[in-house]
Amino acid sequence: MPDMLSIIIPLYNEQDNIGPLAEKLDAVLPSLGNPFEIILVNDGSTDDTRARLDALAAGNDRVRVVHLRRNFGQTAAMMAGIDLARGDILIPMDGDLQNDPADIPRLLAKLDEGFDVVSGWRKDRKDNPIKRNFPSKVANGLISAISGVRLHDYGCSLKAYRRAIIKGVKLYGEMHRFIPIHAAWQGARVTEVGVTHHPRIHGQSKYGIERTIKVILDLMTVKFLDKYAQKPMYLFGGFGLASLLVSAFFFVFMLYCKFVLGKSFIETPLPLAVVMFLLIGIMAIFMGLIAEILMRTYHESQDKPTYIVDCTRNCKEPKSGP
Numbered sequence: 001m002p003d004m005l006s007i008i009i010p011l012y013n014e015q016d017n018i019g020p021l022a023e024k025l026d027a028v029l030p031s032l033g034n035p036f037e038i039i040l041v042n043d044g045s046t047d048d049t050r051a052r053l054d055a056l057a058a059g060n061d062r063v064r065v066v067h068l069r070r071n072f073g074q075t076a077a078m079m080a081g082i083d084l085a086r087g088d089i090l091i092p093m094d095g096d097l098q099n100d101p102a103d104i105p106r107l108l109a110k111l112d113e114g115f116d117v118v119s120g121w122r123k124d125r126k127d128n129p130i131k132r133n134f135p136s137k138v139a140n141g142l143i144s145a146i147s148g149v150r151l152h153d154y155g156c157s158l159k160a161y162r163r164a165i166i167k168g169v170k171l172y173g174e175m176h177r178f179i180p181i182h183a184a185w186q187g188a189r190v191t192e193v194g195v196t197h198h199p200r201i202h203g204q205s206k207y208g209i210e211r212t213i214k215v216i217l218d219l220m221t222v223k224f225l226d227k228y229a230q231k232p233m234y235l236f237g238g239f240g241l242a243s244l245l246v247s248a249f250f251f252v253f254m255l256y257c258k259f260v261l262g263k264s265f266i267e268t269p270l271p272l273a274v275v276m277f278l279l280i281g282i283m284a285i286f287m288g289l290i291a292e293i294l295m296r297t298y299h300e301s302q303d304k305p306t307y308i309v310d311c312t313r314n315c316k317e318p319k320s321g322p
């Protein structure tokens with residue numbers, strides 16, 4: 001029995017993209033020979049998305065629809081789809097026709113070669129170069145360097161991975177792009193393939209440059225929490241000791257200047273300002289981390305959902321074959 005595929009597509013105000021998207025999926029999926037389901041997550045749209053998704057589900061029981069109560073964001077919507085998916089292989093993608101379902105067979109071919117995660121690489125990305133493409137390049141470079149997982153385009157929604165690799169991963173913020181990183185850290189084999197990227201024709205992008213900043217902040221969270229979630233004291237304690245050492249060094253240096261060299265430059269406010277701003281900056285980052293740890297504890301202890309389902313269509317039927 002070939003692996004079952006779950007295509008997962010978050011949609012927020014994409015009314016005019018739904019029809020063409022369904023056609024494009026229909027041109028690819030049935031010919032693959034795998035059983036499949038298409039999970040369309042309506043992330044609190046205020047346009048005609050809801051009605052159009054319902055109409056689609058009414059005519060095709062392999063189309064499963066989840067309506068969320070309100071807009072929870074792309075990552076949460078994707079998580080809703082993942083939670084519902086019954087497939088062995090999950091294939092998330094955007095619902096605005098910027099990703100192309102015609103690329104799915106090439107992603108699957110890589111999984112067949114033995115990889116667990118295949119990430120799309122938009123080699124010729126068709127978004128705003130200044131607001132989106134350039135900041136993304138910088139962010140991708142940083143993510144690659146910090147995570148040690150070498151990909152070119154973490155942000156491409158179109159990916160394919162075995163369901164097992166996301167077990168226990170809770171996604172929030174902008175973290176759907178870190179799925180390959182989590183997986184690689186757990187020993188999964190990760191690769192990427194070039195995918196086509198189309199300009200958006202209908203509707204609007206929901207993001208601007210602020211998204212890159214959020215991504216970089218999320219990256220710090222992912223990296224530090226992975227390393228120090230068990231023993232935060234190694235992080236905070238290490239920082240505290242280092243800070244004590246630095247202040248001790250300055251103190252000794254001051255004594256040396258005064259009693260051995262007989263001169264004093266510390267009367268100018270400059271060294272103080274430098275040290276102060278450095279410390280404040282570092283403290284702010286670490287405070288952020290503490291808040292992040294608290295927030296996680298809060299979420300996990302309450303089991304607070306990252307999304308709330310309003311209602312679903314075609315979600316009770318058993319698995320259907322091709």
Ligand code: UDP
Pocket residue numbers: 009010011012013014043071072073074077093094095096098204205206207
């Ligand atoms: N999206 C969503 N919830 C949101 C924002 C976006 O479900 O709050 C969906 C959106 O409908 C699209 C995908 O996520 O299917 C990517 O969004 P968008 O095209 O705005 O992002 P971009 O391509 O500009 O990065």
Ligand code: MG
Pocket residue numbers: 094096098200205
């Ligand atoms: Mg888009």
